[in-house]
Amino acid sequence: MPNCLVCYKWTLDEQDIKIKSEDLSLDSSRAKGKISDFDRNAIEEAALLVEKLGGAVAALSYGTAAVKQSLKDVLSRGPEKSYWVADASAEQADATVTATVLAAAIRKIGPFDLILLGEGSSDLFNQQTAPRLAALLGLPCLSFVNKLEVEGDVVKATRKLDDSVEVVTVKTPVVISVLSEINKPRIPSLKQVLSAAKKPNQELTVADLGLTPEDLAPKAVRKSVKGFVMQRKNIIFKETAAAANVAKLKESLASLGLS
């Protein structure tokens, strides 16, 4: 019966982020928070495993003060308990800092048999946290998993890579990053949402975890974040007669040597 931990990130929903046309800066004032997409798959996978095999699932997140908004959501998706580290450093954290904080928290609240994460977060998409966390904890790491089977202490994972599908086995404890195809995250039922409010959550402070300001200072510092704007011709043919539009497009393609 696996004792599982899922690590997740509370991110801004990128759908609501707008690019300001004056200076291409990002306006996220309207953006709501969400559990990062692929982490939802990790939570679901842990929940499915425990529904099938027994065991337990806890959740862990490191974020700014906003991370508290995620507790009800995450607890309605299966985990029985959530741990959270809220610190202003998360705003500028890179994967080095995130993995350091998560590793310190896991040393305190662990050990776990399976530690699951999404392959990358929907904002930074560094795809670094799982392998880094494994290296810091001295555990093996199986990344980019789209099928997971657990039998006793043996984990069999199917990994989808650029040009191949690979099946690997490993003994627990192990760190696993999952792809979005691994499952379809549940939409929590009203009952699950209501029961989430009664589940325990525990704050871990960076001081509790013995982290120094140095541990919390990013190595990769993000500078000059700018909205990406495409420079395109935007010549759109929209007459009612499709044939007329087609004729114009044919002409344009010909002028580019593309017909």
Next chain:
Amino acid sequence: MAGIFIFSEDRALAAQLLTPALELKAALGEPLTVLALDAAQATELSTLGADKVLVVGDSATWIEGLGEPLAALVAHASVVLVGGTLRGKHLAADVAARLKTGMTTDAKAVRIAGGKLVATRILYAGLAVCDEELPLPAVVTIRARTFLAPTTTTAAAPIEQAVAKADARVTVESVTPTSTAGVDITAASRLIAVGRGFRAKDDLKLAEDLGKVLGAELACTRGIAEDEHWLPIERYIGISGQTVKPELYLAVGLSGQVQHMVGCRESKTIVAINNDERSPIFEAADYGIVGDLYEVLPLLTAALRK
């Protein structure tokens, strides 16, 4: 031993990494070492400007398990460039953690400024671009086709053995290649990308017919491959799929969400066919037709055939 190191198990990508690596070598005045997966790769890469080649494994090595020995080999490096395959990204993050250093994922450009490495990359699935500044040593992954391989050859660099042992805790049961039968769409100079505007698999024939006339291969959005299974997985474009830079990207019945566009927005010319004038694809297009693909495609195929 300061220095610049490169590694990729993907041969073409390893050669491409030498282009930014040689620029970093010039900027830092430090030697450039290639970590080659096997002897064949070592020979191939030895004449592209490196000062030394170290053979770290063989073709059977589980790349992701090389973190510990590679971190030891690059312990005094200034910059480590790793090919941004999924295996490569896993390995690079592991090495970066062991070196206790920063890493940029999928850099589009790298340079040295003020004694730091500055790497350009995307955020929010392509909505934004940013520069990340990293102290040295820095680890960077770079995806295929971000750079062209060097074209000038040099005298062969010495090749040495440094065989590394992969993490034995993980057992590889099987590896099944996925794209043996399929064409490499990343190499195609013209692509027709299809999206959910198509109502049935058979309707893709409309795009295939146009493809024959244009000499274009079919590509698609994620849903067409992952959910509908109408086209093979390796044909979907986007943040979680392929990145392409063809001469022509003809987007038909797809909405142009950023997660998709980030995989094709460096295409030379983008053309869109969509029946919704407000679809974001038109903002991303050089040319577009507002219309029903079921009407427009046959007409376009016929017109171009003439």
